[in-house]
Amino acid sequence: MTDQNDLAIRFEEHRPRLARLAQRMLGSASDADDAVQETWLRVSRAGDDDVDNFGGWLTTVTSRVCLNALRARATRNEIAYEQGLPDPVVDTDTPEGAPDVAAQLSDAVGAALMVVLDRLSPAERVAFVLHDSFDVPFEQIAELLERSLAAVRQLASRARRRVQAAGGGGDADPRRQRTVLDAFFAAARSGDLPRLIAVLDPDVVLRADTATSPLRVVRGAEAVAGNAMMFANPDARLVPVLVDGRPGVVIEVGERAVSVMAFSVLGERIVAIDAYAGPARLARIELPR
Structure with a gap:
């Protein structure tokens, strides 16, 4: 040897x-x-x-x-x-108390930690x-x-x-996370830009992956809030899911999924959003039935 x-x-x-x-x-x-x-x-x-x-x-x-x-x-x-963005794992939003909730919350905390580390x-x-x-x-x-x-x-x-x-803001609480997401979509659908900005961290990052164009990155609460208005379709149905252990939604129009969104929530604000949109990108994601 x-x-x-x-x-x-x-x-x-x-x-x-x-x-x-x-x-x-x-x-x-x-x-x-x-x-x-x-x-x-x-x-x-x-x-x-x-x-x-x-x-x-x-x-x-x-x-x-x-x-x-x-x-x-x-x-x-x-x-x-x-x-x-890497292909995510999308699961149904498990009711609180189910056996795998602890593991899912651990994944969510890990994802949130990576968001914080990216700011250092x-x-x-x-x-x-x-x-x-x-x-x-x-x-x-x-x-x-x-x-x-x-x-x-x-x-x-x-x-x-x-x-x-x-x-330190209790971001591992799934109910708190969902409350923040509800506030985000309510503000987007009503066109209330100040309320939308208020639920976003000043340094929030939006990453949008369509597979047909380079990854789009938007930084800052005002810029992300402006882009979030695209999710204000009143006819859209929001299906709660977990995306890599983080709170998220599948956005459906009619019977068709048009996007998947994952959120990192720290305290009372959203610090990162990963959006997967377009037929080519969604085709690579297995959605729960």
Whole structure:
């Protein structure tokens, strides 16, 4: 067995953890796969001579790859899903108390956390994820970010406060989530722009995927509220569903589904909306019967 084969075997033992780290950093499974593969290319070229802590070294290399990706994304003002949103899992809105509610709420909280993480600067996100989720020492993070230990502690603390503040409004309560969604659609249908803006977070993001054109991204409460008027059709029927564990709706006109919408709700406001629309896009989504 060659040294390269031995290195590959050792790397594969750490791949699952590196994939989890990269996905939390980047918010996209495909981007995470690319980051882990880039990590392997760097490791295979460098070798592991003089490496005392192989797992810690891999964490550092993967984190550096993710940090570069986050910085490039911020420079281009992009989000994680440049090629379109992943196909969602759409389920009926299970009555409260059913056995799988806990798992669905866990998925919803995870989705909401990713929305908050997307708002952090690259350095804040790296410091928070590495320290709070993967127990990486601040000293190692400071070396990675090329900042002082005090500065890195401050980055993580600031990120932690933002995450806690966003999650402190009871957003895991399905009834509260549905109340927020009801207010959103009521305001849209009545054409009440101020009420619509009031239920949206100032930094809300709308991602619209039709499969026939590039992913459309709209940011900010006023801009999203203006686009939300397209859902004001009084003849539309709103069918409550769960989309990847998040509260959502299937919008039907007549007997035909015309769009699926998923919402991330934090506190009393909507912070993100994913909209799937058009026959080509909906054809790839299995809707509940």
